[in-house]
Amino acid sequence: MIIHFKKPRHWPDAYLYHWNATPWAESPAWPGAKMDPEHGDWYRLELAGQETANLVFNDGAGSQTVDLRWRLAEGWCVEGELWETDPDRLRHFAFPGGKLKALVLSFDDGSEQDRHLIERFDAHGLKGTFHINSGLTEGPGKVHAADIATVYAGHEVSGHSTTHPFLDSLAEERLESEILGDIRALERWVGYPVRGLAYPFGVSHPALERLLPEWGLIYGRLVGDTHDFRLPGNPLLWRPSAHQTQALELSRHFLALAPEEPSLFFVWGHSWEINDHQPNNHWGYIEEFCAMMGHRTDIWYAGAAEVAEYLAAIRAVRFSADGHRVYNPSALPVFLRQGGGIVELAPGKTFDLAP
Structure with missing residues (x-):
């Protein structure tokens, strides 16, 4: 495994401690192996012969990241996100239309109050x-199955499991009925492919990182807010x-951002x-947020699946070895930042970059 880590700028050095590796390997003494500097704040270390391991990055002086499970032959870690x-x-890229900001609004449980929110x-x-x-x-206070296609028209319908269990408590064989069964039912009702889900209670199951792609799903939303505007390293x-x-307060920072x-x-x-009796969680607050964020020309308003599909497309883009050409193998156009402007790179096309 080759591991790249972008350390916080205030860390003097970066160390990698690992355990529970496969094939088995003895864990080093704390704080682990000192990583080699690459460029800027990026550091690198190779764990020869290892396929998976639990990792924690630290500075050798008391600061450390959360524990991570690493399964990549080569990957990058920044701000707790693992990237392939x-x-x-x-x-090098922008969102569709050359925009550098995107907004996703993700709401769970299919409540009747979704009707008012959609308005x-x-x-x-x-x-x-x-x-x-x-x-x-068909329970009380829910949008009924027969109304889902109409109520959510123009918006994205996504999975949330069939019965809202704690997924981490289930045997693996039950995951198919809870996740894939939910997706199949929703697809029958809305008439289009459902591409992802929000995990009930924000909790996943270790097997789902393997199973979701097999079922054609491309994202899974957790909870555990980042309080920033990062892209996901792993959309699952x-x-x-x-x-x-907390949306209204953070929206002011987002609108002021010059990314x-x-x-x-x-x-x-x-x-x-x-x-209406709760601060920061009443309909007037929601209306203020919507008015502040809506109808802006610099924001891409997208469903979670649209963002996940677009991120997959830009990750698939290939640069030539000399860095002078870029090729888009995906089925989506991608938007490339070039020479102070934006280039739309169509599916299957190659673009010559300025030397």
């Missing part, structure tokens, strides 16, 4: 992603920016939580 491609490559979104040109439990749609373990109760690379504001929540 160098995240610095993203600086606010539609009035301000916003797009929502709504995560629905197909086995609970996607952490949002903020809960709805030099694609930046994503990802808000999550539940419409049933909105209560």
